[in-house]
Amino acid sequence: MTTLTPNSNDYLFKSIMTVLIVDDAEADRITYMRYLQGDQNHRYRFLEAETIEEGLALWRSQNPDIVLLDYALPDGDGLEILQAMRTENLMGKLETIMLTGQGNDELAVKAMRLGAADYLVKGELTAISLCTRVGQVCDRIHINRQLKRSQEQELLIAQISLKIRKYLELEDVLSVIVQEVRAFLNADRTVIYQFNPDFSGMVVAESVLPPWEACFHKQLSDEHFPETMGGAYREGRVFVAPDVYQANLSECHLQLLEQFHIRASLIVPILQNQDHNNRLWGLLCAYQCFEPRHWEEVDIRLLQQLSVQLAIALQQAELYRSLQVTNNLLSKEIQDRLQAEIELLQSNALLEMRVAERTAALYQSQQEFLSLAENSPNIIGRLDRQMRYLYINSAIEKLTGIPAQAFIGKTGREMGIPEENLALQEAAVTKLLETGNSQSYEIGYLLPTSKEREYYRVYIVPEYNHDGEITTMLIIFQDITPNKLKEIAVQEINQRWQSLLDNVRLIVVGLTAQGLVEYVNPFFLEITGYKFAEVIGQDWFYNFLPQIDQEKLKQTFIDALANDAIFNNFPRYYQNPIITRAGEERMIAWNNTPLRNPNNKIIGTISIGEDITDKLKVDKIKGEFISIVSHELRTPLSSIRGALGLLASGVLDEKPDTAKHMLNIAVADTERLVRLVNDILDLERLESSRITLNRHWYDVTELCEQALKTMQTLTTDHQIQIVSNVPSLQIWCDRDRLVQTIVNLLSNAIKFSPPHSEVRFDVYSTTQDILFKISDQGRGIPENSLESVFERFHQVDASDSRQKGGTGLGLAICRSIIQQHGGKIWAESVLSQGSTFSFTIPHHLG
């Protein structure tokens, strides 16, 4: 420990001993005082008494440290004083030195027994012996006092420690310390000074004796402190100033001290151990006012020890404070929790009340629902995830004939529900569990009793628990039998209509009021070559009618539909052509019907159309045919009639050549008429299939020879040579008809060949059929007539029939015969070079 000791003067360190001299001889008293004042090691103050009474009075009032007691006193002997002092001061040692006469050892022993500390023989007394003896007592007293003080100090520290531990608030601790220390040191003022971080500071605790002015809570600052950062104090050094004026203090410091009349000061630092570093927290100061003071070693140590205690107290206080904060927080939390608990209890109570209410309401509601469920015509049940019935209403009994109670805890399968229904239910439940969505499906159920089929729509609805999991499912069977039967009936009717629309060989077109196509049947698509998607939604008029009709018909349609009055005049039956996908025009005979909504407003039309294109064509052909036939028949008839009329009139009687010519004409035209009538009838029979081919196996060579033989006259007349190449082949045919065909083709070839030319007649066997080819070297046929030459009266040149003796029906007859044989006939030609007519007869496979 380092101690600051500014200008140490020994006397300041020794206490002045008070010596009571009880002696009736003034001279002796003066001598003793002179001797003792000469002692360099001790300082004395003196009290003088001449009698026992005076001596005791001073002893009692002044409490001297040492008593020099003469034996022989005017009012008694010295032993009496000792006796009295001993009686009054039992506890203490009587620091009394007895002055006795020479040789009176007995008296000395008595005095020692009464508690005297020593004795001196008056006659032998010298300055040295007196000083030595008194000094020894002095030292002993001093030592005893120090010992006592040390003990008291220990006690004080122990007490303070206890108090520190007793008082948790720092202010209390500091207050205790300053009070105890001041009392112990008997100082005028003790303060505890706390530094701020900038080394300014404040008195935080003070104990001060009156009349000194208190400086508690005063801001005091030493301007040097910030510079030195507390200087030596930080190292734990103590400042000891018995007299501040000799402590080499700065002027301002002295002024500060003077302000509080401080003369002596003892200051120890209060250091806090923080993170293994000492922090200067403050100072513990003891001051003596007005006069210098010697600070005992023990006092210094006391303050040092107290500063340690203070540091502990600070730490403790901090801990306490943080504990208090924690406690506060804790208590706040406890408070809060208590409050929460109370609220919880209240809310629980409320909840319980509500639960009770709700339970009652639920029970009520459950009863109502149960009543609803039980009286529902629908079958209502609840399933668990394994599709076991948790509940089912009594309606199930009507369906299955089994009481509802029997279903509880069972699955539909266990209850014998038909597998087809269960499969639907299982599929729906699986989907419901996957998606979480309600499911519905329809079932037909054969009643076990009546064997009638009933229809139900089944709804399965998920039920969730608090965790959002599906725990159960509602299953509801709604009887839809009446609707279903109606639906089935409607479906059947619809199917019938649909089938009719799909299969009818009539066009059906539905239009909206705007003239857009809403429906067409398959026959329309077949006729037009369109696909359904290409038609639906299209404007009927602008897409499917000839351009020339579009505007007019559309306007008529729109007007008619907008106005019932007009619609009544709208032609229900009319004909107009439509355009196919390929651009072909087809004439359709329409029958229109308006479509009305429930308010009787026209919302569109449905039209049924008959494709009359072919019929018209046939009619036209028929008309043309009749026209041609009548012409072809009337012309020879006219000549015959004219010629015969002339002959009959007799005007030619004088002109036999003319008459003969007329007769020949009549004969020739009669023959022509016969041929014509025969051919017409023949063709009619062939084309109406009223004639059946009389087919057998023949040799081709034989047939061809027969035909060639018929041609002989003609070839000779026309000077034509027929070159034939006919292999021997078996052919399955009608002999006469085939010969007729060959003859017809050969005669045509001969008639259209220039004289002296060749007609080739070749027959080949191919893999599939027998091919006949007849070629001439005639004028040829234009390409656009190669097909039409096979049609009736479609000679390339109409006059040919007259000139060549034909009827205009030969090739039509040939084509009909070949087609009836399952073969084909066609013509090829190069103009001016000749034509080839070919036909095939299929091999007959048995």
Added chain:
Amino acid sequence: MYTKSLLLIDDEPNLASVIAVCLESFKGWSVRVSNSGKEALSIVESLQPDAILLDVMMPEMDGIQVYQQLQTNSHTQNIPVILLTAKVQTSDREQFAKLGVAGTIAKPFDPIAIADQIAQLLNW
């Protein structure tokens, strides 16, 4: 003695012969027969007949075409034309009348009576 000359155009040679003989025998008219319209047009201008008997239904060039050709030529357009036709419906008659022909004689006609019909139509 001046006799009427006629050009008979008909592709039916037999019928044409019979008509020609009838007209010559009963009325003494001279009749030139042509079996095609084309041939007839080539000779009509030089022939300058008093009247033309024209068959309507003929191959290559029908009677109507022949008549229209005659109308385009100032030397032939005034020659009266009588059509011989099997088309005897009212619509056909109206159509022929519009053309400006002198008359139509329906087929089949009575060859004995045809001369009188022609004379009546032409006011001969």
